[in-house]
Amino acid sequence: MRKLGLIGGTSWHSTIEYYRYINESVNAHFGDNTNPPLLVYTLNQSLVHRFQVESNWDGIAELLIETARSLEKAGAESVMFCANTPHKVYTTVEAEINIPIIHIADATSEAIKSKKVNKVCFLGTKYSMLEDFITQRIENQNIEVLVPQTNQIIEELHRIIQKELTYGTILPESKKYVISVIQNLVDSGAEGVVLGCTEFPLMIKEADLEIPIFNTTEIHAKAGVNFILKDLKK
Structure with a gap:
């Protein structure tokens, strides 16, 4: 199985749904309790919301770049932003990392x-x-x-x-x-x-x-x- 990095925390309530769905689907694929190799990094949503209010999208991009690089170093072969709004800086982040981002x-x-x-x-x-x-x-x-x-x-x-x-x-x-x-x-x-x-x-x-x-x-x-x-x- 390929190793996937999840950038979550925006919010953690929906990140749980990502984690649950991916695990359930992989379990179903194998017909047992085989779990996928997931790496989950939780962002500080309070900080992300503050940056949004300040229109500091460069700050959000930097958070995502730093996080994606951490996941890449940990072995992730691709990453996902577990929310829609972070995709505003998708192109910026994509240009700064070496692994693909699965676009929502x-x-x-x-x-x-x-x-x-x-x-x-x-x-x-x-x-x-x-x-x-x-x-x-x-x-x-x-x-x-x-x-x-x-x-x-x-x-x-x-x-x-x-x-x-x-x-x-x-x-x-x-x-x-x-x-x-x-x-x-x-x-x-x-x-x-x-x-x-x-x-x-x-x-x-x-x-x-x-x-x-x-x-x-x-x-x-x-x-x-x-x-x-x-x-x-x-």
Whole structure:
């Protein structure tokens, strides 16, 4: 099996889901309790959020570069950012390390195409909704992406992520609000929803909606499993 490095902690709640899914999938592949060679590095989310507020993306890039290099030295053959927003500095980090980074948007695009969905809505942090470092990469695969159009909605979704979900708090009124935002985007033509924050799947489940849900946590983790097992599938 190939050795994979997970850069987590943003948040640790969703990082647990990555770790669980990858281990469960590898166990299932072998039909026993064989575990994959994972290296997990937990970032300080408080520091990352502070850098985001300060627009210090260079600082976030440096954190990720230092972390990726540590994992590379420990034997990782590839790494993953266990969240969507860090991919804003993907290109910067990629240029400074010697191992590949499995991109969350590439894995998500493949999942959308496999369902033959042509138009999706995307919910995430305000950084990933207002900027296109995730959505454009999906649109490059001939998939139309809708995002909320008002700052009020974008800010409220961001608040729910950072003030509730990253602490493991799921409030019924917030869940109702998120579902209403998704429904409005469905009314605008969305055929599926990309949960483009790895905390949203803690709140929104398949049974909550009538359209396909693209859980970026699970999709990205599956791409990690494919990397780990790639040499065994030849």
